[in-house]
Amino acid sequence: MSSPSLRRRCRTAAVRALALATGVTAALLFAQPSQAPAPATTELNASPVAVTDRQIAVPEAPMGWASWNAFAAKVDYNVIKQQVDAFVAAGLREAGYEYINIDEGWWQGTRDSAGNITVDEAEWPGGMKAIADYIHSKGLKAGIYTDAGKDGCGYYFPTGRPAAPGSGSEGHYEQDMTQFSRWGFDFVKVDWCGGDAERLDSKTTYQAISDAVAAATATTGRPLTLSLCNWGRSNPWNWAPGMGAMWRTNSDIFFHGGTPSYGNVLTAFDRNIHPTAQHTGYYNDPDMMVVGMNGLSAAQNRSHMNLWAISGAPLLAGLDLTTLTTETRNILTNPEVIAVDQDPRGLQGVKVAEDTRNLQVYGKVLSGNGNRAVVLLNRTSTTQNMTVRWSDLGLTNATATVRDLWTRTNVATTGTSYTASVPAGTSVMLTIKGGTEQSASTYNGTAGFSGVAAGSAGLKTVDVSYTNNTSAPVKATLTVNGSQTPTKVSFPPTGSSPGNISVAVSLKQGSANTISFSGAPTLEGIVVRALPGRNGTLVTGAQSGRCLDIDNNTINNGTDAQLWDCNGGQNQVWQYNSTRKELVVYGNKCLDAHGAGTTNGTRVVIWDCTGATNQKWNVNSDGTITNVNAGLCLDAYGAATTNRTKLVLWGCNGQNNQKWSLT
Incomplete structure (x- = not known):
């Protein structure tokens, strides 16, 4: 496994946990009689069976400091040493921060005849091992950086240094990861500039890098925490869990040479919420923090910390620590905010x-x-x-x-x-x-669970009871309702008695849900609890029987709405606000008539919610959904009924490809 357990010296161990609860309220807006929802009594009133309540702490999101925001490519031994000393003097280590991550600029793409990385020892006396040793001497962990392509970001976007060809690890993945590990590094960030320019496939490339990290760890005995940084391209929340501890979900929080803004912070936060991907030590990463940098007020810095903490994001400070003020130090080290970020359950808000x-x-x-x-x-x-x-x-x-x-x-x-x-x-x-949990449903099983009930479509918390009486985590595949995108789940050791880990899943309304694990240790059962504030509805076509869907959990503005088999995934669960007349998916994207179009064939897409009339919809008693701005109906194009059929606006004609039920 590429991401080691990141236990902090000042943290408590495993917490006895909860059986988290959810009340269920039906979100039926209207339904055809034949599609009436199943009763929710199973979820509300299921008799509990024996499962443990012993929560197993999962590896927390990494905390530390990274060099890029303050220094770009202008880094050397003295710069990093000064930051380490300032880091320790500020008490960040005692607050739980532990990584010193050297970002781009440390290496100019040179290798020896055997293909091993070489560095300028005038800038790095004693080589990279010497700076790693210095970081370790302060009780901290050391991080380093490379690119997935042949030429890294320093070649395509030189910032503070001349363009550096060859500064990526393509063709040398295992060799470089092993070299980093032998130098003493504990963390590696792998960027995507070369990968993007070469049009490499994100998923297969990062899988190869993850495998190289595992091989390097097996060779050296030193685990490397892997940070994937492809800026949210190709929807890494679908495939990155299990490859590394964290994956970037968006572009840089600001571009070097500019000034950070609170707007940058909000955008990064919004793009980072992918709750079904974040669990068991795997984290969505909105990028390094800009707390304490020019551009944000003290109140905005506190809010920045709030947003990273509620989303359980990695906390990597990016300011020049030699300029750290008491005010900024107090913001970065607030123990109660950090505790929320580092909660042993490891879920996302x-x-x-x-x-x-x-x-x-x-x-x-x-x-x-x-x-x-x-x-x-x-x-x-x-x-x-x-x-x-x-x-x-x-x-x-x-x-x-x-x-x-x-x-x-x-x-x-x-x-x-x-x-x-x-x-x-x-x-x-x-x-x-100290609140009281709402009712939950409990299911026994050793690997798979069918007949899982939900009073409403939407997000649920699932506690999974299991026994892993080995010394290493076991990695398994979780699949929901057969056709949702599967995710990798890590089951840490429990000792001889059962323990719980938690995941977030999205279910359909009714009792036809399935939750299955492949490759898991022996399971005892699951406890399923709704999160009522995320209750929603599936929008099902009367003609096709398929659901209003956003392909592949994509969040980009302008992504077309389509038909797909109904599976209850987050990309199919819509919340309809009858006051604002908005259909919202993912919590922050509105169904939108593209370009405020008013003609037949206008694309129906998702977009940031703006309140404009092209994002307002009337849900009508005859089963139609009409766009307020255009006065046209939501239509399955060409009356097609297959997966990937695009949805458009069209003049209302009473046909079944324009009729929908919300259940």
């Missing part, structure tokens, strides 16, 4: 409510019974009162303790909900602890 546009509530399921983290994100230009409801988080309306993580005080002991004043353009971060 998601948007659970947006009653008013741009007033967004995010919730994260934490270890321990009845515990949640919450971010109230105010994207408007005025201070707003914002409310989090227990019911959206999967808690009952019972008393829980609310804590503000920046004032570090308990602010309420209450049930039902909590309201806070949130300044314009920033956020408030809370924990809600």
Whole structure:
């Protein structure tokens, strides 16, 4: 396995955990009589059977510092040594940060006759082993950088140094990973400039790199944490889990030579939410942080930390640490915010409510019974009162303790909900602890589970009880409903008694769901709990019986809507807001009439939600869905019924290819 267990010296070990709960509310907007939803009684009232509640801590998201944001390619031994010394002096090590990652610029593409990397020892006295040794001498871990292609980013985008041909690892994957490991490096980031220019296939290329990392670890005995950095190209959340500890989900948070902005932060955060991919030590990566850099206020820096923490992102500071102020240090080292990011359950927070546009509530399921983290994100230009409801988080309306993580005080002991004043353009971060979980369903089984019930389509938390009485994690494949994109799941050692890991899955409404594991250790059972704030609906064509779908979990603006077999994946679960008349997928993308078109054949796509009338839809009692701007019907083009049939706008004609049910 490419990503080692990242235990922190200051962290607690495995937490006894919860059986996380969810209440279920049906999200039926309208349905044809023949498509009425199955009763939700199984999910709500299932009798529990014996499964363990012992949560097994998974490897946390990496924390540390990386050189690129502050120094670009202008790095050498002295620059890194100064940053290490400042890192230690600031107390970042004690706060849980542990990596010093040397990004692009350390190597200019030179190799010896045997193909081994060589460096300029005037810049790196003693070679790269010497700087790795210095980092280790401070009780820290060392990271290094390369590219998947033959020529790396320093060739295609020289920044601070001349173009450097040959500065990638293509053709030398195992040789380079072994050399990095022998030098003493613990982490390697593999960029994609050469891979992109050469049109390499992302999935197969990074699989080869992951295999090379595993081979290097077997050779040297030193694990390397692999960071995949192809900027979200080819939807890595579909295939990167199991290849490395983290994968980039978007382009750089800012381009060197520019100034970071809070808008950059929000964009990176929005593109990073892929909850079914993040689990068991595998993390979506929105990029290095810009906390403390020019361009953000103190309040925006705190909000930046909130967003990375609620999404469980890697925390890699990027500022020049020799300029670290007390204010920035206190932001980076807030122990309660870090604890949310590093929660041993390893899940990602998601948007659970947006009653008013741009007033967004995010919730994260934490270890321990009845515990949640919450971010109230105010994207408007005025201070707003914002409310989090227990019911959206999967808690009952019972008393829980609310804590503000920046004032570090308990602010309420209450049930039902909590309201806070949130300044314009920033956020408030809370924990809600000691709540009562809503009901759950428990299923016994050793590998596969059928008849799994859901009261509504949408995201669920699944605790998986298993025994792994070995010294190493076991990697398995999780498949939901047969045709959703599978994901790799890691089962850490449990000792001789069972333990739990948690994953997020997306289910259809009813009791026809299946959850299966291939290659897993012996399973005891699963506990399935809904997250009501993510309840939604499938939009099913009356003629085709297939669902409104976004191909391959793609999030890019302008991606066409299509028909596909209904499987309940996140790319098929839509939330319809009857007030705003929006159909929203992934929590932040709206169904959109492309270019505000009003003619037959106008493409129907997804786009960032803007509130424009071309993103407003009337769901009608006759089964049609009409675009408010165009007055035309949502139509399966050409009355086709096959997978990949594109959806368009067309004049309403009463045919079945224009009729839909939402269940």
